[in-house]
Amino acid sequence: MDLVSKKWIFNVLLSMCFIGAACTSVEKKIYVHLNNTVPCVRLLNATHQIGCQSSLSGDVGVLHVLESEENLDFVLRTGLHPPYMVILEHRLFTRSIMMKLNNGSSRVAGVAVVAPDANPAEGFSPHNTCPNENTGVYSETYDPALAHCSTTVWNPLGNGLSYEEFDFPIFSLKDDNKTRFIRQCYFDHNRMVNGSSPQYPLCAMQLFSHMSAVTNTATCMRRNDLNLGITPEYVCDPLGDFNVWATTRPLNNTAKGHKMSESVVIAATRLDSRSFFFNIAPGAQSAASGFVTLLAAAHALRNITQEAPPNRTILYAFFQGETFDYIGSSRMVYDMENGQFLVDLDNIHSVLEVGQVGMRANSRLWLHSDPVSRRNGSIDEEVKTLVENIRSAVMTLNVSASEPNVSQPLPPSSFQRFLRSRPIPGVVIADHESSFSNRFYESMYDNAEYMRVSYPQNMTQEEQLQFVTDTAKALTEVATVLARALYKQAGGDQSQLSGINADPQIVTQMLYSFLIQSNNSWLQQIVPSDLAGHLKNTATNFYVGVMLQSSEPTHLVQHLLANLTGNVVNVTQQDCQNQRMEESDTVSKHTYTYTWVQGAVPPNATEREGYCVRSTVHLSKAVSPAFDLREFTSTDYSTWTESRWKTIKGRIFLVASHELEMVTLGVGVGVLLTSLLLTYVISSKADILFSSQREPTNATY
Amino acid sequence: MNLERVPNEEKLGLCRKYYLGGFAFLPFLWLVNVVWFFREAFVKPAYTEQLQIKTYVKRSALGLLLWVAVLTTWITIYQHYRAQWGEVGDYISFTIPLGIP
Numbered sequence: 001m002d003l004v005s006k007k008w009i010f011n012v013l014l015s016m017c018f019i020g021a022a023c024t025s026v027e028k029k030i031y032v033h034l035n036n037t038v039p040c041v042r043l044l045n046a047t048h049q050i051g052c053q054s055s056l057s058g059d060v061g062v063l064h065v066l067e068s069e070e071n072l073d074f075v076l077r078t079g080l081h082p083p084y085m086v087i088l089e090h091r092l093f094t095r096s097i098m099m100k101l102n103n104g105s106s107r108v109a110g111v112a113v114v115a116p117d118a119n120p121a122e123g124f125s126p127h128n129t130c131p132n133e134n135t136g137v138y139s140e141t142y143d144p145a146l147a148h149c150s151t152t153v154w155n156p157l158g159n160g161l162s163y164e165e166f167d168f169p170i171f172s173l174k175d176d177n178k179t180r181f182i183r184q185c186y187f188d189h190n191r192m193v194n195g196s197s198p199q200y201p202l203c204a205m206q207l208f209s210h211m212s213a214v215t216n217t218a219t220c221m222r223r224n225d226l227n228l229g230i231t232p233e234y235v236c237d238p239l240g241d242f243n244v245w246a247t248t249r250p251l252n253n254t255a256k257g258h259k260m261s262e263s264v265v266i267a268a269t270r271l272d273s274r275s276f277f278f279n280i281a282p283g284a285q286s287a288a289s290g291f292v293t294l295l296a297a298a299h300a301l302r303n304i305t306q307e308a309p310p311n312r313t314i315l316y317a318f319f320q321g322e323t324f325d326y327i328g329s330s331r332m333v334y335d336m337e338n339g340q341f342l343v344d345l346d347n348i349h350s351v352l353e354v355g356q357v358g359m360r361a362n363s364r365l366w367l368h369s370d371p372v373s374r375r376n377g378s379i380d381e382e383v384k385t386l387v388e389n390i391r392s393a394v395m396t397l398n399v400s401a402s403e404p405n406v407s408q409p410l411p412p413s414s415f416q417r418f419l420r421s422r423p424i425p426g427v428v429i430a431d432h433e434s435s436f437s438n439r440f441y442e443s444m445y446d447n448a449e450y451m452r453v454s455y456p457q458n459m460t461q462e463e464q465l466q467f468v469t470d471t472a473k474a475l476t477e478v479a480t481v482l483a484r485a486l487y488k489q490a491g492g493d494q495s496q497l498s499g500i501n502a503d504p505q506i507v508t509q510m511l512y513s514f515l516i517q518s519n520n521s522w523l524q525q526i527v528p529s530d531l532a533g534h535l536k537n538t539a540t541n542f543y544v545g546v547m548l549q550s551s552e553p554t555h556l557v558q559h560l561l562a563n564l565t566g567n568v569v570n571v572t573q574q575d576c577q578n579q580r581m582e583e584s585d586t587v588s589k590h591t592y593t594y595t596w597v598q599g600a601v602p603p604n605a606t607e608r609e610g611y612c613v614r615s616t617v618h619l620s621k622a623v624s625p626a627f628d629l630r631e632f633t634s635t636d637y638s639t640w641t642e643s644r645w646k647t648i649k650g651r652i653f654l655v656a657s658h659e660l661e662m663v664t665l666g667v668g669v670g671v672l673l674t675s676l677l678l679t680y681v682i683s684s685k686a687d688i689l690f691s692s693q694r695e696p697t698n699a700t701y
Numbered sequence: 702m703n704l705e706r707v708p709n710e711e712k713l714g715l716c717r718k719y720y721l722g723g724f725a726f727l728p729f730l731w732l733v734n735v736v737w738f739f740r741e742a743f744v745k746p747a748y749t750e751q752l753q754i755k756t757y758v759k760r761s762a763l764g765l766l767l768w769v770a771v772l773t774t775w776i777t778i779y780q781h782y783r784a785q786w787g788e789v790g791d792y793i794s795f796t797i798p799l800g801i802p
Contacts, residue, residue, distance in 0.1 A: 053800060212799040222788065223797050235799065 032181065034650040038172040038277045042211040042643040044220055044236060045325075046633045050162070051211070051643075054110065054169035058208040058647075061085030061109025062655065063186045066092055076104040080197050083109035085205040087182065090116050095159040098166075105167040110207045112171045112650070114179055119449050123439030126161040126276040129153050131442075135325040135638060136416040138409050143372045146409040152434045154411050155441045162276050162442065169207040171650055172277045172444070182652060189654065200657035207650045212236070213643035218632040220641060236641040237546035240623035243328045244271070244318040244558045246298070246565055246616045247342070248305040248490070250591040251313065253618060257339030263312040264343050265490045266426075267482070268329070268353040268414050269294045270322035271553050273542040275444040282447035283542035284515050285438045289358030289451065289475065291318055291557060292510045296479035296502040299564035301487060304500055310492035312349055315342075316565070318557050319414045320622040321544040323442065325638035328622035329414035333421050334637075341620065345418075350386055351426030352486060353415045357478045358451050358471065359437040365394075365401040365478065366433045370410050373423035382425030386489055390427065393484035393497060399477050404433050411436075429482065447539060448515035465512050465520050472508035479507065510560065514540045518556060525600045526563040529610075531555055532598055546642050547623055558617055562595055566615025569594075576612035593617050704741060712741060713750040720757040728768035731761035 042051035061083040064075055069092065075084045086101060086108060093113050101108045130149035138146045145151070173179045185203040192198060213220035213236035220236035227233060251259065269290040273283025298316050305314070321327025335341040336348075357365065367387050374380040387403060394401045410416055413428045431437050440446040448454070452471050455464045479502035487500055509522050519535035527535070540552045571581055576596040579589035592614050599610045626637035633639070656664075682689060704712060719734035735758055742751065742758040783790040784802035791797060 056800065210800055214800055215802050219787070219791075219802075222791055226791055226794075226797065228795055233799070 031651040031653045032178075034171075034173065034178055034182075034652070036174040036176060036178070037648070037650045038280055039207075039209040039648050040166070040170040040172075040276055041209065041278045041645065042213060043239075043324075044213055044215070044217045044641050044643065046218065046635070046639040047216055048163075048165070049213075049215060050165050052166040052168065052170045052209065053211040053643075054207050054209045056210045058206045058210075059083075059085075059109040059169055060204055060206045060655070063087060063182065063190055063203045063205055063652070065183060065186050066097075068092070069097055072097065072100055076100065076107055079107070081202060082107040085109045085207070086111045087186070088113045090114060091120060093161075095161055098161055098164070101168075102164070102166055108168050110169040110171070110205070111166075112173050112182075112205065112207070114173050114175055115444065117175055119440070119445040119447070123157040124445060125155055125157045125159065125439070125441040125443050127155055127158045127274075127442035128160050128163060129155050129158040131155055131158075131323075131412040132325055132416075134635065135330070136410075136412060137370070137372075137419040138416070142420075143409075146372070149409075151406075152408045152411075154435055156435050157439060158441065162274065169209040170276075171207055171209070172280065185652060200660065201654040203652060204655040205650065205652045208647045209645060210647070211643040211645050213641065216632075217639045217641045220643070221627075221630075221632050234644060236643050237548060238623060238627045239321055239324050239544050239638070239640045239642055240327055240547040240621070240627075241272075241320040241544050241551040242554050242558075242619040243320055243332060243622045244554060244561060245332075245342075245618055245620060246316045246561050248301065248314040248565075248616075249309060250616050251342055252590050253342050254590040256341060258344045259342070259347055262343060262347050263349040264315050264347045265312050265349050265486060266315045266317055266351045266418075267294060267297070267486055268317045268319060268351060269355075270414060271318045271320045271328070271542070271557060272323050272544040272551065273446065274323050274442050274544075275446075277444065279541050279543060280444045281442075281541050281543040282444065282515070282539050283442075284446050284448055284451040284453070285356050285358045286441055286446055287542050287553075288511070288514045288540075289356055290354040291553075292507060292514065293357055293475050293479045293482060294318070294354050295510060295557070295560055295564055296476060296507045297483035297486065298561060299506055300479060300483040300500050300502040302565050304487060304492070304496060308493065308496055310487060310490035312490040314486050314490050316561065317414075318561070320551060320554060321624075321638070321640075322414055324544065324640040325624075326414060326417050327544065327624050327638045327640070329417040330637050331622050331625060332620065333417050334625040335620065337421060342618075345422060345424075348418070348424055350382060350489060351415050351418055351424055352386065352390075352482070352489060353413050353426065353428040354478075354482060355411060355413055355428050355430035356436065356438055357429060357431045358475065360399075360431040360474060360478075361437065363399050363474075363477070364431070365390075365399060365481065366430050367401055367403050368408075368410050368413075368428040368430060369403070369426065370415075370419055371407045372409075373419060373425075376423055379423050379425050383427065386425060386427050386485075389488040390429070390481065390485040392494070393481045393488060396498060397477055397481060399481055401429075401481065406434070408434065429478075448511075451511070451515060453511050453515050461517075462521060464516065465509055465522060466505070468504045468508045469511065472504050472511055475511070476502045476504040476507045506564070513556070514553065518552075521600075523556065523560075524598060525608075526597050526613075527556070527559045528595055529598050531559065544622075554619070558619060559595065559597065562593065562613050562615035562617040563597070566595075566613045566617065569612050569614045571612040571614075573610060573612070588614075591616065704737070709748055709750045712738070713753055716741075716754045716757045720761050723761060723764055728765055731765040731768075734758060734761040735765060 040052040042049055042053055062081045064084040065087045140147050189203040190198050224234050270287055273281045273287040275281050319328030336344045369383050374383055390401050410428055415426045415428055418424050440450055453469055455467055483500045484497045513523050517537045519537050524532055542553055545551050573596050576594045579594045581588055595613045596610055597613055598608045601608050624638040626634040626639050716738050719730050723731040738754055738758050742755040
């Protein structure tokens with residue numbers, strides 16, 4: 001090989017290096033990637049699919065910032081460059097606009113909704129007007145007059161968008177630098193100037209949110225089972241997580257089923273919420289207000305139930321997945337019916353459920369009960385006693401409690417699942433007489449701002465954690481009422497009631513932890529070290545999610561409940577983690593749960609001093625029985641599944657006109673063909689062309 | 702293998718083997734047979750074995766056509782109706798596309 005050819009090869013290699021290195025920067029020059037994007041994903045039930053999806057390779061459309069509803073005409077009819085990627089202010093994210101876009105979906109490539117920094121003034125709920133309509137107790141067979149919210153529409157603001165199916169991707173964008181950049185890109189390239197349509201290149205956006213599952217739960221579960229390939233490809237997973245429960249009296253949890261001479265008062269609430277978009281579910285009023293109240297009440301009852309135990313046991317139950325057709329409560333009732341839970345339905349004395357209690361008008365609480373089961377005289381008596389107990393708990397406090405003036409069904413509540421099984425006396429406490437006082441039910445605005453959990457300016461995180469907000473004070477009152485009512489209902493002594501008081505400090509800390517950030521000094525102390533890494537600097541996401549990933553609030557509530565109702569015991573870390581008091585102790589694990597928590601850093605020390613908490617807190621599966629029974633078309637139980645996906649991302653770039661793209665492609669193909677032809681001609685005429693430099697024929701290679 | 706260098710008897714043997722092999726649900730053997738021996742059967746000047754080779758090539762072509770017709774019909778029906786068949790459609794599929802019915 002001579003020197004010249006060596007030089008050539010070197011040059012080629014060098015230029016290839018450059019091309020390789022330049023690839024990433026070319027990609028960067030073309031695309032601007034969007035962070036902070038939250039997609040709407042596909043969920044499926046027995047009969048439907050809901051949510052959104054893009055095509056496998058992402059949907060591309062020319063950006064159009066929608067200014068008003070009249071402006072839709074441009075997107076759906078007159079615009080010259082369809083399909084369009086529509087950017088919406090949140091005030092335009094209404095049912096009428098979204099359904100028009102969905103109907104004209106051949107001209108719509110996708111929608112990006114810009115979430116505002118502050119909540120809108122008017123209400124907004126993408127949920128149904130009648131939540132969990134078909135899986136509550138009020139069916140045609142129970143009482144036709146009460147079925148389908150015919151007497152009270154619980155969520156009148158609900159526009160049902162969360163339960164629609166869209167043919168295009170819908171993303172939520174935060175109002176930040178990137179969003180401003182998108183707008184700028186639109187104004188620079190896509191806006192009509194003096195009524196004339198804009199010239200290429202145009203600003204475009206591509207959204208990827210391709211969903212694997214399709215049609216309904218039966219189809220996707222079948223396809224999960226039919227995996228023949230080398231790498232199994234699952235398409236959907238059931239929604240579900242764990243219920244958290246604890247009892248005031250230690251009961252043997254290993255012996256399931258009926259407990260002789262045990263009478264249980266269930267104090268129930270829900271742990272989950274949702275919104276239109278996948279991982280934003282702040283659920284402040286719809287979930288947190290209720291379970292924070294119940295946690296505070298459980299804390300208020302800790303000492304009294306140990307010192308002067310009432311003759312009935314109180315069972316605190318925090319249900320997961322209630323938003324999706326009562327996953328948690330239906331599972332607990334199913335387990336009770338089948339002798340798979342601590343107690344069975346015969347052991348239940350009554351149920352007291354805490355609904356949404358964060359928005360009381362005039363400090364009023366409303367006590368909802370079921371008119372159908374109250375037609376039975378004995379049940380009616382029991383409900384009256386329960387209402388009376390709550391009223392007696394209210395006496396000395398600045399709270400009033402009354403029953404709704406009209407005969408109406410129960411609001412959407414876990415208690416309905418118990419009633420579905422048999423008539424049980426019970427009351428649901430809420431802050432609304434008829435329809436919800438929550439104007440942002442199951443939406444992204446049901447947050448700390450809406451609950452008025454706000455702090456004076458210039459406060460450090462630590463000061464905010466300790467600061468008692470007005471909301472916390474109000475919830476403390478409710479928690480005190482609840483605790484006293486529960487104590488009375490469990491057969492406790494009236495004279496003890498005034499000594500039962502919830503702690504506003506604990507309530508405010510819990511509100512801070514769930515609505516502002518869970519990563520704070522208080523929660524760090526009371527969780528085990530493996531959970532400490534999962535504490536977040538943002539509000540808790542209350543979406544129940546799939547079984548494989550644990551939902552955020554479950555473990556937080558589990559350890560909070562353990563800390564608030566359990567006792568610190570003097571046990572070594574090893575014994576604690578082995579669920580025993582000492583090495584010879586083999587029985588207490590049947591009744592108690594031992595948790596080694598991180599503890600605080602003592603003064604003049606660098607390491608945390610952990611300790612052992614003994615409590616009766618347990619987790620139980622919150623997966624719909626439909627999946628255990630493999631009845632994917634069940635009408636009794638929740639059948640919700642979440643589709644799997646591979647990529648969720650968004651990016652913007654400039655697109656050239658179709659003609660230019662075609663010309664470029666044509667030239668490319670032309671060059672290829674010409675070079676092929678040239679090569680053929682040259683090689684066929686090589687003898688003539690290169691005759692003067694022909695090498696000797698006897699050369700060996 | 703270059704057919705030019707093979708004696709005529711061997712050509713016939715090869716052609717027969719491919720023709721018979723095609724009956725074992727191997728239509729591609731017939732396709733190869735047709736393409737490979739087309740020249741030998743129809744273009745080359747006549748020789749003793751050519752008549753038989755011609756028959757084999759013709760029959761191979763016929764079988765191939767039959768296969769093509771059957772497969773095309775089935776694939777069209779399958780692709781068109783798989784989603785409507787629902788459960789059955791899934792059970793008779795080896796790979797199921799993601800995200801479409």
